[in-house]
Amino acid sequence: xxxxxxxxxxxxxxxxxxxxxQACQKESxxxxxxxxxxxxxxxxxxTSSSCTVAPTETEGPFPTKVPxxxxxxxxxxGRTGYKxxxxxxxTNSNNSCNALANAMVDIWHCDSEGNYSEYGGSGMQATNYxxxxxxxxxxxxxxxxxxxFTSIFPGWYSGRATxxxxxxxxxxxxxxxxxxxxxxxxxxxxxxxxxxxNKGMTGYITNANDNVFSDGYSTELASVSGNKTDGFVLNxxxxxxx
Numbered sequence: 001x002x003x004x005x006x007x008x009x010x011x012x013x014x015x016x017x018x019x020x021x022q023a024c025q026k027e028s029x030x031x032x033x034x035x036x037x038x039x040x041x042x043x044x045x046x047t048s049s050s051c052t053v054a055p056t057e058t059e060g061p062f063p064t065k066v067p068x069x070x071x072x073x074x075x076x077x078g079r080t081g082y083k084x085x086x087x088x089x090x091t092n093s094n095n096s097c098n099a100l101a102n103a104m105v106d107i108w109h110c111d112s113e114g115n116y117s118e119y120g121g122s123g124m125q126a127t128n129y130x131x132x133x134x135x136x137x138x139x140x141x142x143x144x145x146x147x148x149f150t151s152i153f154p155g156w157y158s159g160r161a162t163x164x165x166x167x168x169x170x171x172x173x174x175x176x177x178x179x180x181x182x183x184x185x186x187x188x189x190x191x192x193x194x195x196x197x198n199k200g201m202t203g204y205i206t207n208a209n210d211n212v213f214s215d216g217y218s219t220e221l222a223s224v225s226g227n228k229t230d231g232f233v234l235n236x237x238x239x240x241x242x
Contacts, residue, residue: 051097052219054179054238057212059167061124062116067106067167070137074150077134081112081152082194083231084224090145090168093239099145100242102171107149108136109164112197114157140171153194153232158203161210162191168240177240182207182217183224190224190232 064070088105091097110116113127117136121128135154139147156162164181183191185206195201207213213220219238226232 051091051093051239053093054177054219054240055216056178057165057180057220059165059178062108062110062119063165063167064106064108064133064136065118067136067138070106070133071139072137073139073148075107075135075137076150076152077117077132079111079134079152081155081197082228084151084153084226085231085233086149086151086164087233087235088147088149088166089237090141090147091237091239092242094241097239099141099143100240101141101143101145103141103145103176103240103242104138104169104171104173105141105147106136106138106167106169107151107164109151109154110157111135112152112155113199114155153190155197155199156204159205159211161185161205161207161213163210163212164234166238168238170242176242177238179238180212180220181222181234181236182210182213182220183234184221190226193228194232 086107088107090100090103090105092100108116111134115125115127115129117129117132117134119125120130135151137149139149141147154162154164162183166177166179166181167175168177168179169175183189185191196204207217207221220236222234222236224232224234
C-alpha cells in the first residue's frame with residue numbers, strides 16, 4: 001500500500017469519518033530527517049544489516065500538544081478501563097540493536113470509548129476533551145533501553161485497529177522515530193478478552209485492513225497477556241536509528 005503524507009490527507013473543514021481514515025495513513029518520511037530511515041542496509045521490509053527498524057508512521061490526528069509537560073509513568077489520569085502495563089524497550093539500529101539509554105519515549109492512545117484527550121468538539125471526535133490530558137506521557141529509557149507505563153487497555157474508533165502511538169527522541173531532544181504499536185488479534189488474545197469494552201467489536205477494523213498496518217506490521221506487533229481481573233501486560237522492542 002502506498003504511504004501517504006498525513007498533512008496532505010487532511011481537508012480544511014472536513015468532518016467525515018473517511019477523512020479520519022485518511023488522516024491516520026502512513027507517512028513515507030522519518031519525522032526527524034524528512035527522508036525514509038530503515039537502517040544501514042535496507043530492504044523493502046525495513047530490514048537493515050544489523051536489525052529491523054520500526055517503520056515510520058503518522059503522529060496524527062491526535063498527537064500530544066505539549067509532551068514535555070507529561071513526564072510520568074502512570075498516564076491513566078482517572079480514565080476507567082482494564083489496567084495495562086506498557087513495557088517498551090528501545091534499541092539502536094545503528095549499533096547492532098543494542099539498548100538505547102537516555103532516550104525520551106512519548107506514548108499516547110485513546111480511552112476505552114475511542115476518544116483522545118486534548119481534542120474533541122469536532123466531526124473527528126464529538127466528545128470534547130480539549131482541557132484534559134489522560135493517556136499521554138513520556139519517560140527516559142534506563143541503561144537497558146526500557147520504559148514502563150501504567151495505563152488502561154485502549155479502546156478503538158472507526159477506521160483504526162487498536163493501537164498505541166510512540167514518538168522517540170534522543171537525549172538532545174532530536175526526533176528519532178514516530179511509530180505505532182499493533183495488538184495481536186484472534187481467539188484467546190487480550191483483544192478478544194476485552195472485546196471492545198461496552199462498544200463491542202461490530203465494525204472493528206483488523207490490522208490487515210487498517211490503513212496504517214495493512215502493508216505490514218510485524219515489527220510493530222506487541223505481545224499482550226493478562227486478564228480483566230489482574231490487568232494486562234504489553235511488551236515490545238522497537239529499534240530506532242540513533
